[in-house]
Amino acid sequence: MSARVVVCSGCCCGRVDKGHSEVPVDYLKKSWEENNLGSRVELMISGCLGPCKMHNVSVLVTESDMFWLGDLGEQKHYESLVEWGKEAARYDQSEDLPEILANKRFEPMNVKDDIINSITINRKVKND
Numbered sequence: 001m002s003a004r005v006v007v008c009s010g011c012c013c014g015r016v017d018k019g020h021s022e023v024p025v026d027y028l029k030k031s032w033e034e035n036n037l038g039s040r041v042e043l044m045i046s047g048c049l050g051p052c053k054m055h056n057v058s059v060l061v062t063e064s065d066m067f068w069l070g071d072l073g074e075q076k077h078y079e080s081l082v083e084w085g086k087e088a089a090r091y092d093q094s095e096d097l098p099e100i101l102a103n104k105r106f107e108p109m110n111v112k113d114d115i116i117n118s119i120t121i122n123r124k125v126k127n128d
Contacts, residue, residue: 003041003088004061005081006119010048013056020055021073031082040089044119050111060084060097061119067097069104076100 014023032043054070088094
């Protein structure tokens, strides 16, 4: 597995009843299947990732980096996740974020080590 897309669908993310935009889990799963991405880029629908005030958080994980994205509230954000996944599958990695996602990047604070370790690829990370 060369990359992973982790999409939060936990306590806040995707909770329309809490005033947040829906996380289109079915769309993402269907897109992964239609584009045959699962063998190269894992789609992980997760529970809470921690930075809840960012709403609708996703993390793009490569063997060398993690890109935390927050406030993904529009369909085009999730379409861009699929496009990033296709690029990562095609080139075995992708360090380039589409502009629409680059604008949503943030550095998480106080994320628990067990969450970080559960989403990384082939390595343990110590979160200081």
